[in-house]
Amino acid sequence: MKKSNQFLGLPIISIQDGTEVGHVKSLVVNPKQGTVDFLTVEHEDWQISVRAVPFKKIVGVGAFAVMIEDRTSIFDLTEIPIANELVQKKITVTGAKLIDRKGQLIGEATEFFIDEDNGSILGVEIELQPKKVVLASEQIITYGRDLLVVKEESELNYLEKAEFLLTPSLEEAELEVAVSVETIEVAVEEIDPIKEKQIMLLAGRTTTKDIVTANGQLLFANGTTLTKEDVKNAQAHGPAVLAELSMNVVG
Missing domain, CATH: 3.90.105 (Molybdopterin biosynthesis moea protein, domain 2)
Known part of the structure; x- marks a missing residue:
């Protein structure tokens, strides 16, 4: 799990030829899926066209760099209409106001958390004076350009730390306990x-x-x-x- 701002500025490395092919400029959010679908790429040689890496083309995301197989993983946005459409929507999440279905203002999103393996948005950090709390993505109904609509009484589901987004539910925990030793050995x-x-x-x-x-x-x-x-x-x-x-x- 990574914060959105931990992606920004990371060098993008091509594993095939071991070279830096650009930096992460921004994250492109798919509001219907609640995922980050693309990373736009900044490079000094690309002054006019806008290019992006589909999240599914990313081999790995570390503290040092975003790893891709080769340069062919980077596309011009004119080649990917859906990416261009999502970029135009300008869904940033960070800075958006949270409002519930009853019209009550909850607060402002100051950050959001991403599963670096598949781009899923796991939750958002909310500014609530004098502290910050975390709300899991399951509580979010709509991702808008300036607003996030959340479920009623979402405040009852605030988390104190982002790490709790990775805590399994009771049902998941019970299922995990029920896994046989043989299955565990195979998984290892x-x-x-x-x-x-x-x-x-x-x-x-x-x-x-x-x-x-x-x-x-x-x-x-x-x-x-x-x-x-x-x-x-x-x-x-x-x-x-x-x-x-x-x-x-x-x-």
């Missing part, structure tokens, strides 16, 4: 599809500089031809190390 053995794709794209390539961990430990020397285990090792050290590795390989 399954390969994360995103990590598997990263391994496929980086294994066999050669580093063009020393790659070090956050604490300065040498992970791969310049000239190292990466194996699958090497890429897994980089993944284990976090997104910043993986992004650094992606930008400094050839082959």
Whole structure:
């Protein structure tokens, strides 16, 4: 889960050639689905056209960068009519007033939270003097340009922290407890599809500089031809190390 402002300004990295292909300029919200469907891309060479990355084309979002497979994941908005339509709607969420079905003003959204795996909006942060609270997306009926319409008595469902958006419901918790040990063992053995794709794209390539961990430990020397285990090792050290590795390989 990430705040919307944690996306803004992030470099967008092409895993295929290990280069920076732009920065995240803005988030394009789909008001009907309650999702972020596109990230618009800012690049100094693109002064006229507006380009965007569909969220479904994103391989991963870390603290350091947004990772895509290659440059073909970036489209001109003229090629994606729905993206252009959503951009024109200018649904920003942040700064919108919250009003309930009875017409009562609730407050103002100061931030919103996104599932970085699929772009779903998980909830919004609301300014309520003298504190801020969080409201789950299930309480939101309509995403408008300047207003968010929420369910009646939504104040009864305020959360103190954004982390509580990830807390499973009672029914989900009971279902999780009911999962058999055998199913758990199988799930542990399954390969994360995103990590598997990263391994496929980086294994066999050669580093063009020393790659070090956050604490300065040498992970791969310049000239190292990466194996699958090497890429897994980089993944284990976090997104910043993986992004650094992606930008400094050839082959």
